[in-house]
Amino acid sequence: MTVVSVLNYKGGVGKTTVAANLAGEIAYRGRTVLLIDMDPQASLTLSFYPADEFAKEFSDGGTLLHWFEAILHHQDPRPLREFVVTPPRVNERVQRGGGRLDLIPSHLGLIDIDLDLAAYVGGSRFDVSSSGYLWVHRLLADALEDPAFAEYDVVIIDCAPNFNMITRTAVVASDQILIPAKADYLSTLGIDYLRRKVAELVRDYNEVAGDKGGIAIAPELLGIVFTMIQHAADGPIIAARNYVTHTEQYGVPVFRQMIRESKTLFATAGERGIPAVLLPNANPNVQYELVELATEFLTRIAVESTK
Numbered sequence: 001m002t003v004v005s006v007l008n009y010k011g012g013v014g015k016t017t018v019a020a021n022l023a024g025e026i027a028y029r030g031r032t033v034l035l036i037d038m039d040p041q042a043s044l045t046l047s048f049y050p051a052d053e054f055a056k057e058f059s060d061g062g063t064l065l066h067w068f069e070a071i072l073h074h075q076d077p078r079p080l081r082e083f084v085v086t087p088p089r090v091n092e093r094v095q096r097g098g099g100r101l102d103l104i105p106s107h108l109g110l111i112d113i114d115l116d117l118a119a120y121v122g123g124s125r126f127d128v129s130s131s132g133y134l135w136v137h138r139l140l141a142d143a144l145e146d147p148a149f150a151e152y153d154v155v156i157i158d159c160a161p162n163f164n165m166i167t168r169t170a171v172v173a174s175d176q177i178l179i180p181a182k183a184d185y186l187s188t189l190g191i192d193y194l195r196r197k198v199a200e201l202v203r204d205y206n207e208v209a210g211d212k213g214g215i216a217i218a219p220e221l222l223g224i225v226f227t228m229i230q231h232a233a234d235g236p237i238i239a240a241r242n243y244v245t246h247t248e249q250y251g252v253p254v255f256r257q258m259i260r261e262s263k264t265l266f267a268t269a270g271e272r273g274i275p276a277v278l279l280p281n282a283n284p285n286v287q288y289e290l291v292e293l294a295t296e297f298l299t300r301i302a303v304e305s306t307k
């Protein structure tokens with residue numbers, strides 16, 4: 001099992017879209033994939049379940065919010081595996097290849113949990129001397145050690161556009177970090193900052209873990225995926241290509257495969273409960289890019305592709 005966080009504190013860069021499409025395509029190829037929606041906006045959850053279905057089935061007790069709540073209220077929490085659901089529409093398509101796509105849903109109320117968790121680590125400073133530092137940071141990592149999760153080939157975590165406590169638990173639980181980004185000036189500037197924030201967390205965490213006899217973590221930056229690339233007749237527009245080249249200087253790997261901008265395809269995908277890559281009769285150029293991205297992703301995380 002490989003755990004990958006999809007991370008960028010910048011909003012609207014394609015994190016959720018990349019997470020959903022990678023998971024959809026990898027499951028379609030016969031793999032078992034778990035998505036964890038760690039963003040209070042719950043966009044990932046709502047791209048697999050219509051809002052009314054979500055409200056009826058999970059919003060009262062079946063989301064990550066409820067798992068965290070029980071932990072914070074010192075109740076005996078239900079194990080995380082009991083929050084896993086199998087969204088029906090996407091799995092109708094995916095199961096033809098023998099794979100499965102599962103999800104742990106999110107909830108808007110998760111935003112308050114972030115503040116509650118931060119209180120255990122001295123608020124927004126994430127103070128390494130707090131007695132709860134390791135415990136809070138390891139909440140997700142420890143939960144994923146449940147043998148029930150060993151059946152997944154890949155776990156993909158969709159993070160909120162911030163570097164708050166819940167996002168930090170995702171980083172601590174991850175083997176790899178995937179960074180979707182737009183190819184524009186501000187986005188490429190932000191990548192270096194993000195790289196430093198991750199390095200700082202890993203350094204602080206390992207310092208505390210070292211003192212307390214805990215296990216060190218070493219999440220790797222898997223790479224940057226450029227999304228929403230504007231195309232001209234001969235491929236990506238020059239400005240986009242320049243920002244990609246510029247980003248390569250930060251020393252973070254860049255995925256060869258980029259995803260072009262396609263407002264129509266991605267706008268309708270969510271409403272249908274199926275990621276764009278698996279929609280019938282969709283824009284073949286974009287779908288080809290998403291398929292190739294999945295192949296490159298699997299190669300980079302060294303999971304064999306079965307198709």
Ligand SMILES: Nc1ncnc2c1ncn2[C@@H]1O[C@H](COP(=O)(O)OP(=O)(O)OP(=O)(O)O)[C@@H](O)[C@H]1O
Nearest residue numbers: 011012013014015016017161228260261262263266
């Ligand atoms: N390649 C693309 N072309 C056009 N639109 C896209 C593309 N990828 C994503 N979008 C659209 O852009 C919006 C933002 O995408 P998405 O939700 O994946 O970003 P995000 O980084 O997860 O955002 P947030 O930070 O709010 O979680 C969505 O409406 C999505 O449908």
Ligand SMILES: [Mg+2]
Nearest residue numbers: 015016039043
């Ligand atoms: Mg998102």
